[in-house]
Amino acid sequence: DARVTQTPRHKVTEMGQEVTMRCQPILGHNTVFWYRQTMMQGLELLAYFRNRAPLDDSGMPKDRFSAEMPDATLATLKIQPSEPRDSAVYFCASVRDADTEAFFGQGTRLTVV
């Protein structure tokens, strides 16, 4: 059963610390998205990649967030330094280019205290 895998599922960290979230897209999917979900803003697109190249990261605060795809099986989202307002659930999703259905991971729930 193919699925998008995100780690960790939960993360509690102190303000100022670096946080790295990881995503393993479904094998064969060449487009990867990072979304953030909060009560106030709902689901926001942070960044996305196609064939490992960043296509759009306009939704990300550039000064503290960075997203990369070191290889086709791993996408990372890093926050440095983290702030309490970054507390949210971060979702990764992947899709095969020829398809339209995006498959979502179970999310990383981040709490910054």
Add this chain to the structure above:
Amino acid sequence: AQSVTQLDSQVPVFEEAPVELRCNYSSSVSVYLFWYVQYPNQGLQLLLKYLSGSTLVKGINGFEAEFNKSQTSFHLRKPSVHISDTAEYFCAVSSTGGGNKLTFGTGTQLKVEL
């Protein structure tokens, strides 16, 4: 640019009653339309999608939705809900021009009561 409006943030309904969750969208280009469901502490799962063709689309778990181009709507319906349908439902659009980038509505919490 696209936007999606889900006017109802919460919809309470009794079990076995029908339900409709409303979705309106705005876009300057042609779009694909989707409904996703999110169960507590889970990711989003696709319920159904409209790409082209028949405006009435059927999805999983007995849900269906109708695309109305003139009203720019894509309302989700189920004739008889079950307790297990309690979840958050998101309407989303993406451009037919490619990219698969989804723009989501703010979600509707469906609460099914006995």
